[in-house]
Every structure is written in C-alpha cells, then in structure tokens.
Amino acid sequence: MKRSFVFIFFFVLIFSCKENTNIKNDNNQIIENALSFKLGDSLIIFKIYSSGTGNIIYFNLHDDENTAVEAAENILNKITGKLIEIKASGERLISFNIDTSVYKFDPNRIFTPAGRKATLERYSKYTQQADSVVEKFALYITDTLLQNAGIIVALHNNTADNYSILSYAQGGKYASDAAQVHINPQLDPDNFFYVTQDDFYEKISKKGYNVLLQDNSKVTDDGSLSVYCGTKGIKYINIEAQKGHTQQQKAMILAIQDIISTKTVD
Ligand SMILES: [Zn+2]
Numbered sequence: 001m002k003r004s005f006v007f008i009f010f011f012v013l014i015f016s017c018k019e020n021t022n023i024k025n026d027n028n029q030i031i032e033n034a035l036s037f038k039l040g041d042s043l044i045i046f047k048i049y050s051s052g053t054g055n056i057i058y059f060n061l062h063d064d065e066n067t068a069v070e071a072a073e074n075i076l077n078k079i080t081g082k083l084i085e086i087k088a089s090g091e092r093l094i095s096f097n098i099d100t101s102v103y104k105f106d107p108n109r110i111f112t113p114a115g116r117k118a119t120l121e122r123y124s125k126y127t128q129q130a131d132s133v134v135e136k137f138a139l140y141i142t143d144t145l146l147q148n149a150g151i152i153v154a155l156h157n158n159t160a161d162n163y164s165i166l167s168y169a170q171g172g173k174y175a176s177d178a179a180q181v182h183i184n185p186q187l188d189p190d191n192f193f194y195v196t197q198d199d200f201y202e203k204i205s206k207k208g209y210n211v212l213l214q215d216n217s218k219v220t221d222d223g224s225l226s227v228y229c230g231t232k233g234i235k236y237i238n239i240e241a242q243k244g245h246t247q248q249q250k251a252m253i254l255a256i257q258d259i260i261s262t263k264t265v266d
Helices: 002-018 066-074 113-123 128-145 198-206 225-232 246-261
Strands: 021-023 030-039 042-051 056-060 081-087 094-098 101-105 151-158 178-182 192-195 211-214 236-242
Touching (some): 030 128, 042 094, 056 246, 066 081, 066 246, 151 225, 151 246, 178 198, 192 198, 198 211, 198 246
Parallel strands (some): 056 081, 192 211
Antiparallel strands (some): 021 030, 030 042, 042 081, 094 101, 178 211
C-alpha cells in the first residue's frame, strides 16, 4: 500500500511537471496537460492534449486499449480539438476501496443509474455508498472533462473474437440496439463506427466504412457513454478498431476530421 502511494505520488509529480508542455508541430501547437480525480482511495489521471481551436474531444476511456491512443497520438498534428486519455491501472476495469471493501466497475457503464448498478454488481458488489462515488466520477467526466465538447469521439479497441459490426446486423447479439447498419464486406468487421445521429451515419456510410446508427429510443440501457449521449442529444461517434490495427484507426480518425471540417454536418 505504502509503495503504491509513493508510486502514485511520483506519477502525479511527473504529470504535474509536464503540465503546459508545448510541442511544436507542423500544423498545430499541441499543449499537454493532466487532471486527476480521487475515486475512493484511487487516483485516476486524465492526460489531455489540446491541438488547435476545434471543439471535438477524442476520448479514450479504457486504459488497456492502447492502439486507439497510439493512433490518435500519431496524428495529433492533423487533428483539431482535444485528446483525453485515461490513466488508471492499465486495465479495462477500474477498482477502488472504501474502508476494507474493494469495488470494481467498467468505466464505460457508469453514465446511468441502471448501468452503474449492473457493472458494480457484475465485477464486485453494489452499495449506495459505492454508487455515489462512481456517480461523482461519471459526472466529473460528463460535466467537467467533456463539458465543452461539440462532438465526442470515443476511441475503443476490440479483439478478433466476438464483438464487431456483425453484432449489430440482423440476427446479431445487439441487433435491437441499432436503427441502421452499413456493412462493407471488403473491410474487417472489427473496424467500425458507432454513431448516435443519422447525419453522421449518412456521411460515414457514404465514405464506405462499416457504421451503425444507435436506436436512441430502443437501445439497452447499459450505462455506456453512447446511451448517455443518445438520451441527451449529444453528438457522439465511437471509432472502434481491432487491437493492433493502428493504421486503420488512424485513417478512421482522419475520415471523421474530414467529415467535420467540411461543415456539412450541423
Ligand atoms: Zn473500450
């Protein structure tokens, strides 16, 4: 415990030292920052890169999905807006203690009460006290970190096994969550976009990518950021790519930059 405290202390120190580091790039100047949130006895760090004046926020919420971060970091000089990367334990799930109890949850299942209850129960146990801690964390993300986002672009990675655009096609496990699905059979089904608004669905499918439009009225309330954004009418795009598909994910990020910069999407 003591050792991890010392480690966290130095970790914070390193990030504090890096605050407002300016990296000169070809196109945009990139400003690097870090913010932290105390969750029970755990400290969660958010690394923030700001590039240009755009209000797009690229957001990496699962700490083990490094391809997504690598892809975005690689093209920071070509994107405008912010990239926010979570730094927790390096794993998908986040854990924290209250007194002697350990709680664990999936950070992309905490944005609704039903989602928080289900994820705490699935990975540890649900108590009102734990729920209130996790709710504050969720509110910090939506109302502070993402407060000024014109468009939220979530960056996720999957594995080759089960989850893909095909999960949303007819007969797929999540088919009822999708209002529309566009599949390009020439592309890897693990690389796809997930959007909450039909204007983005149209633009992305016209570019020939795999994409699905969430059915905002029927989608299962699993507490994910897409469900939250769908309910609130917030523009949300998830760029989902298979682990290791860095080049493909870079191209997908640039495709979104291109769509947004043409200003044909309101
Ligand atoms: Zn993820």
